[in-house]
Amino acid sequence: MTVVVDEDYHALVAMDFMQQTIALTGIEPIQLPTEIELSRAIPAALALAPEHLRSAVELICVAIAENTVTHDVAAFAKDDSVKQSIKGLMADHLLDEGRHSGFWARLVRIYWHTAAEQDRECIARILPVFIAQYLTNDIQNDFDFTLIERLKVPEPVRQALKAETMALSFPVNRHHPLIGNIMRFFKSSSMLDDPYVQRALAHYLPAQGSLQ
Numbered sequence: 001m002t003v004v005v006d007e008d009y010h011a012l013v014a015m016d017f018m019q020q021t022i023a024l025t026g027i028e029p030i031q032l033p034t035e036i037e038l039s040r041a042i043p044a045a046l047a048l049a050p051e052h053l054r055s056a057v058e059l060i061c062v063a064i065a066e067n068t069v070t071h072d073v074a075a076f077a078k079d080d081s082v083k084q085s086i087k088g089l090m091a092d093h094l095l096d097e098g099r100h101s102g103f104w105a106r107l108v109r110i111y112w113h114t115a116a117e118q119d120r121e122c123i124a125r126i127l128p129v130f131i132a133q134y135l136t137n138d139i140q141n142d143f144d145f146t147l148i149e150r151l152k153v154p155e156p157v158r159q160a161l162k163a164e165t166m167a168l169s170f171p172v173n174r175h176h177p178l179i180g181n182i183m184r185f186f187k188s189s190s191m192l193d194d195p196y197v198q199r200a201l202a203h204y205l206p207a208q209g210s211l212q
Helices: 002-025 037-046 051-068 070-076 084-114 117-134 138-150 155-167 179-188 195-200
Strands: none
Touching: 037 051, 037 117, 037 138, 051 084, 051 117, 051 179, 084 179, 117 195, 138 155
């Protein structure tokens, strides 16, 4: 229940911050996408799961998402280039996300240790489908391009920003910058100890087959 309350609080703070920004600047926010990567990836994974495993698959998908950017968000607090006022705004969020990461890893570990072998094998086969959908970049690129078009900058600057955005569209393989975080989650939740998971995720594991 704590996680639910935390997430509601995060949403409330974000909404309040946005409303204060509108009131102070008179600038309306850009329309957000109607979907996010997770809203595509979870249904794609659930479509491959038998009825009795759909709740477990959804649990694991959410846990992956909750652990994907935790390390990067934590690094935010140590970045000297970020204004102190913004760090203060994010302080509670940063603290909460660290706790959530551990909660989801422990919850998945408990489930995985009690799951039947055939269920673990089935879920392992679904994981690459979820990851491929979750790490797509078209939704983010579309939003970034919309934002760039709204900027009052010279056309050469606009084109340079678009090129920089496209340069961050990484292939979904072991070199993707977020794959390391996801693999660390699989390790901390003990899922990566499972031979079925190791085989299913071989494409994403470091060449030597281990994580630090």
